[in-house]
Amino acid sequence: MNFEYILSQVKENYDYALKIRRQIHQFPELSYQEFKTSEFIRQELTRLGIEHKALANTGTVALIGNGKKCLALRADIDALPIFEETGLDFSSKNNGVMHACGHDMHTAMLLTSAKILKENETELNGIVKLIFQPAEEKFPGGAIEMINEGVLENPKPEVIFGQHIFPGAYSGTISLASGPVFASTSELYWTIKGKSSHAAQPHLGNDAILTAAQLINYYQNIITKFKNPLESAVLSVTSIHGGTATNIFPEEIKMMGTLRTYNKELGQNIQNVILQNSKKIAELYNCECEIEIIQGYPPLINNEELTNFVKDIAINTVGEENTLQMEPKMWAEDFAYYAERIPACFWLLGVNTSQIDEMPPLHNSKLNPSENAMINGINMLIQATNNYLNNK
Ligand SMILES: [Zn+2]
Ligand SMILES: [Zn+2]
Numbered sequence: 001m002n003f004e005y006i007l008s009q010v011k012e013n014y015d016y017a018l019k020i021r022r023q024i025h026q027f028p029e030l031s032y033q034e035f036k037t038s039e040f041i042r043q044e045l046t047r048l049g050i051e052h053k054a055l056a057n058t059g060t061v062a063l064i065g066n067g068k069k070c071l072a073l074r075a076d077i078d079a080l081p082i083f084e085e086t087g088l089d090f091s092s093k094n095n096g097v098m099h100a101c102g103h104d105m106h107t108a109m110l111l112t113s114a115k116i117l118k119e120n121e122t123e124l125n126g127i128v129k130l131i132f133q134p135a136e137e138k139f140p141g142g143a144i145e146m147i148n149e150g151v152l153e154n155p156k157p158e159v160i161f162g163q164h165i166f167p168g169a170y171s172g173t174i175s176l177a178s179g180p181v182f183a184s185t186s187e188l189y190w191t192i193k194g195k196s197s198h199a200a201q202p203h204l205g206n207d208a209i210l211t212a213a214q215l216i217n218y219y220q221n222i223i224t225k226f227k228n229p230l231e232s233a234v235l236s237v238t239s240i241h242g243g244t245a246t247n248i249f250p251e252e253i254k255m256m257g258t259l260r261t262y263n264k265e266l267g268q269n270i271q272n273v274i275l276q277n278s279k280k281i282a283e284l285y286n287c288e289c290e291i292e293i294i295q296g297y298p299p300l301i302n303n304e305e306l307t308n309f310v311k312d313i314a315i316n317t318v319g320e321e322n323t324l325q326m327e328p329k330m331w332a333e334d335f336a337y338y339a340e341r342i343p344a345c346f347w348l349l350g351v352n353t354s355q356i357d358e359m360p361p362l363h364n365s366k367l368n369p370s371e372n373a374m375i376n377g378i379n380m381l382i383q384a385t386n387n388y389l390n391n392k
Contacts, residue, residue, distance in 0.1 A: 001123050001386050003316060009116045010379045016115060017374045020044070021108035022090040028079030028097045028104070031138035034058040037077050037107075041132050044111055050118050050130075056145035058134040064117045069126030071388050072157035072342075073381055074143075074335060075110035076103045076136035085365040100367050102165030102351070107132060109163070109374050113381040126389035129157050133334075139187065139296055141334035152341055159306055159343045161384050162335045163377055166348035167359045171370035173350035174314040174380065175326035178307035181346065183232075183260035184267050185296030185332040188274070190215070190255040192242075193288040199247040206286040208253040212240060214281055215289065216255075222273055233261045233270060234330050260330045262299050300336035303343035310345045313383045318376055324350075349377045 001009075029037050038058040045052045045062050052062035058077070084091050084098040092098045099105075114130050131151055135142035169175055192212050197205025219235050227233055235257065242253035259274075261267040271293055282289035314323040326348055335346050351369035352359045360366040 001120055003383065006382050006386060007379055009120070010375055010382065013112050013116055013378070014375055017108050017112040017378060018371055020111050021104050021371060021374065024104040024107055025099050026090050026093050028092050028094055028099045030081060030097055031078040031135035031142070032058065034077050034134045038132070038134070041077065041107065041111065045114065048115050048118050050114055055149045055151055056134060056142055059142055059146050060132040061146070061151050062114060062130040062132070063127055064114065064130070065121055065124035065127045065389070067124070067126040069389050070129060070155040070157045071126070071385060072129040072131055072152070072160040072338070073110055073113065073385065074131040074133055074160060074162040074338065075106035076133050076142070077107050078103055078135050078137050078142070080137055080363060082363065082365050086368045088368065098365065100363050100365065101137065102362065102369055103136065105165055105369065105371070105374055105377070106163065109377040109381060112374070112378050113385070116378070116382055117385065124386075124389055127155055128385055128389070129155070136334050139294060141297060141337070143334035143337040147337055147341065152338070157342060159345075159388065160338045161310070161381065162344070162346045163349050163380065164333070164346065165351045165369050165373070167352050167361055167367065167369060168356065169324060169348065169350035170352045171350050171373040172318055172376065173322045173324050174318050174347055174376065175324040175350065176302070176307055176310060176314065176345065176347040177326040177328065178302045178304040180262040180299045180301050181326060181328050182300035182333045182336065183262055183330045184264045184299040185258060185260045186267060186271065187294040187296060188257045188259060189292040191290045192253040192255070192282060193290070194249065194251060194253070195286070196251040197249050199249060202249065205249045207249055208242060208287050209250065211282050211285040211287040211289070212242070212253045212255060214285070215278055218277065218281055219274070222270060226273055227266060227270065231261070231263060231266055232330070233259070233266060235259045235270065260332070262328065264298055297332045297334045298336045298340055300333050300346060301339055302345050303339070306343045306345045309388070310347060310384055313380060313387060314347070317379050317383055347380070349373055349380070
């Protein structure tokens with residue numbers, strides 16, 4: 001297939017992509033609960049005559065083509081616990097759940113790519129593995145479950161491609177970079193135990209609130225003083241709960257937060273410092289500090305050679321002026337698990353149609369990405385597949 005032929009096929013199938021996207025958008029489902037979504041995907045694959053099977057409950061893997069070479073394309077399918085406020089006539093019909101991270105578009109673009117690739121199967125010099133992955137938004141994440149159930153075996157893909165919509169760049173652009181692009185994450189949960197007393201008699205109690213304040217301050221010192229300033233890390237305490245009245249010291253304070261780094265080892269070192277020193281600081285105030293840390297996704301590292309390969313395709317697809325250098329983000333993405341195992345490239349698809357700072361970001365109740373950008377997204381997936389299997 002040549003470039004113009006693929007582009008014409010993508011344009012011909014744009015209405016199909018739109019129909020699929022709006023259908024999925026109206027019926028969003030939370031992570032690990034994508035039962036109707038996966039049923040819809042499987043029905044569509046069956047209708048298109050594409051061989052597929054279920055994995056990790058609500059995940060689906062499909063195969064197109066024949067031959068020795070194999071590559072994988074991945075889309076995530078889950079939505080978020082957000083009340084949609086876009087006012088669109090195809091808004092969410094599942095109250096309190098919304099496709100606010102664009103996974104509806106990711107899925108629609110992968111299904112449309114599947115349709116076009118199936119219709120042109122004899123032109124493929126290899127196998128395309130399509131991964132419709134559940135639960136990207138919630139630890140431990142659908143990717144690792146799909147991998148544990150063998151999604152990267154039989155056949156084993158040589159490489160994997162994925163994409164994410166990006167409101168921070170205009171529709172018509174592709175942003176990408178090699179190396180670490182998304183962070184390694186962990187979730188932290190603190191319980192600070194003090195001793196309740198009358199607020200006018202602090203000497204009779206142990207102040208958990210003051211201890212929490214000291215800890216939060218100290219954590220900012222870890223970021224500025226314990227690590228090489230050339231390495232990135234962010235430690236954010238995002239929730240603090242405790243207390244019921246102006247005249248009572250509470251018995252206990254609960255806090256939550258997140259730690260993110262590009263370097264997994266650095267993340268581990270910072271966690272160790274937090275674990276060791278938080279207890280010591282709490283002791284100074286006669287309080288106890290328990291910390292539970294849940295390891296999140298590893299850093300997402302784009303393979304350099306494969307990213308250069310994709311960059312050439314992006315330049316062909318959207319032009320050199322619209323192929324942008326991606327600025328690494330402290331976001332998390334479980335596509336990282338695939339990238340830990342095989343060479344991977346994950347790019348960002350610009351979907352902004354207004355002023356950059358007026359467009360609601362990802363995970364916002366008013367997010368309304370450009371649907372037109374799907375033409376570029378589908379084109380990228382098929383051009384990358386075609387070039388990899390037939391030319392590389
Ligand atoms: Zn998200
Ligand atoms: Zn997402």
